Amino acid sequence: MSAENKNEPLFLKPILHQKMWGGTNLKESNLPIKTDHVGEAWLASVYGQDLSKISNGKFKGKTLKQVWHDEPELFDNHRSNQTFPLLVKMLDAKENLSIQVHPNDENANKYFSEPNGKTECWYILAAKPDSVAYYGHNAQTAAEMKSAIQQHQLEKILTTISVKPGDLIYVPAGTLHALGAGIVALEVEQSSDNTLRFYDFDRVDPETGEQRPLNIKDAIAVTNFPNIVPSQDMTNPIQDTHNQAITSILRSKYFTLKRINVDGETNITSHHYSINVVISGSGTLSDDKQEYQIKKGDTFIMPTPITNYQFNGKLTLIQVTE
Numbered sequence: 001m002s003a004e005n006k007n008e009p010l011f012l013k014p015i016l017h018q019k020m021w022g023g024t025n026l027k028e029s030n031l032p033i034k035t036d037h038v039g040e041a042w043l044a045s046v047y048g049q050d051l052s053k054i055s056n057g058k059f060k061g062k063t064l065k066q067v068w069h070d071e072p073e074l075f076d077n078h079r080s081n082q083t084f085p086l087l088v089k090m091l092d093a094k095e096n097l098s099i100q101v102h103p104n105d106e107n108a109n110k111y112f113s114e115p116n117g118k119t120e121c122w123y124i125l126a127a128k129p130d131s132v133a134y135y136g137h138n139a140q141t142a143a144e145m146k147s148a149i150q151q152h153q154l155e156k157i158l159t160t161i162s163v164k165p166g167d168l169i170y171v172p173a174g175t176l177h178a179l180g181a182g183i184v185a186l187e188v189e190q191s192s193d194n195t196l197r198f199y200d201f202d203r204v205d206p207e208t209g210e211q212r213p214l215n216i217k218d219a220i221a222v223t224n225f226p227n228i229v230p231s232q233d234m235t236n237p238i239q240d241t242h243n244q245a246i247t248s249i250l251r252s253k254y255f256t257l258k259r260i261n262v263d264g265e266t267n268i269t270s271h272h273y274s275i276n277v278v279i280s281g282s283g284t285l286s287d288d289k290q291e292y293q294i295k296k297g298d299t300f301i302m303p304t305p306i307t308n309y310q311f312n313g314k315l316t317l318i319q320v321t322e
Contacts, residue, residue, distance in 0.1 A: 016031070040091055100197050
């Protein structure tokens with residue numbers, strides 16, 4: 001296969017997961033929802049058995065994991081022993097998610113024998129007017145949190161934040177958190193799905209007839225005490241001085257996010273691969289060889305060799321890079 005033929009966008013098929021807290025709102029993003037409890041669409045994944053497949057071009061039918069391994073030049077010529085570092089999902093929280101925490105890199109190795117922790121972020125796509133996210137706590141020590149849980153008073157040390165569409169919330173590993181009912185979010189995270197639950201609202205899983213297990217001891221062990229509030233410098237919107245369509249909305253150790261608002265024609269210059277999710281509208285993506293129709297809900301990777309491309313139409317994308 002010639003290098004020229006390999007230089008094309010990689011469109012990815014979503015992987016859908018049913019969740020007891022999920023609903024049908026991902027239909028609004030043109031995702032192929034067939035039940036009324038879809039909670040997650042994994043849009044870009046090489047984690048575990050959830051391997052995104054490519055739906056177009058020379059690599060059609062191959063997994064992202066295969067192409068990452070076989071064609072490193074498409075992904076910034078990464079090291080041969082490096083795994084694809086990111087996981088991108090869309091979540092529909094019809095009900096509250098469990099109050100939970102994710103391990104950092106060190107604790108992921110200790111508790112799960114995996115290399116990656118799970119620092120993540122939420123970009124809020126939709127939210128009912130009274131929706132909140134659980135985010136952080138006011139306990140000063142692990143002992144204080146343990147006491148609150150033993151006394152069934154976890155809610156007294158939880159902190160919540162109101163959310164609205166367009167908000168970006170950064171969730172470092174070790175942060176107690178959960179999306180509240182009525183929120184649809186794009187979630188970007190390290191390539192990990194390790195979750196430790198504090199509380200699950202006493203729900204019974206209809207598939208098992210039992211409550212889902214809690215992991216209180218280990219959850220406390222990986223939680224930050226006191227709570228760590230990330231610097232606002234990471235999430236203050238910064239408009240690109242050379243391209244007003246592009247706004248940087250997150251700059252972190254593990255990943256960066258940009259919002260691209262297209263109204264007409266927008267030219268992009270890049271020297272790194274990126275994961276792109278269309279979150280509203282429709283239009284076209286063009287490189288120097290081909291034009292592609294794109295719409296809300298589409299996810300595609302722009303490989304490193306495509307350094308110049310254009311969006312046309314009226315649409316908004318979230319662009320994720322390492």
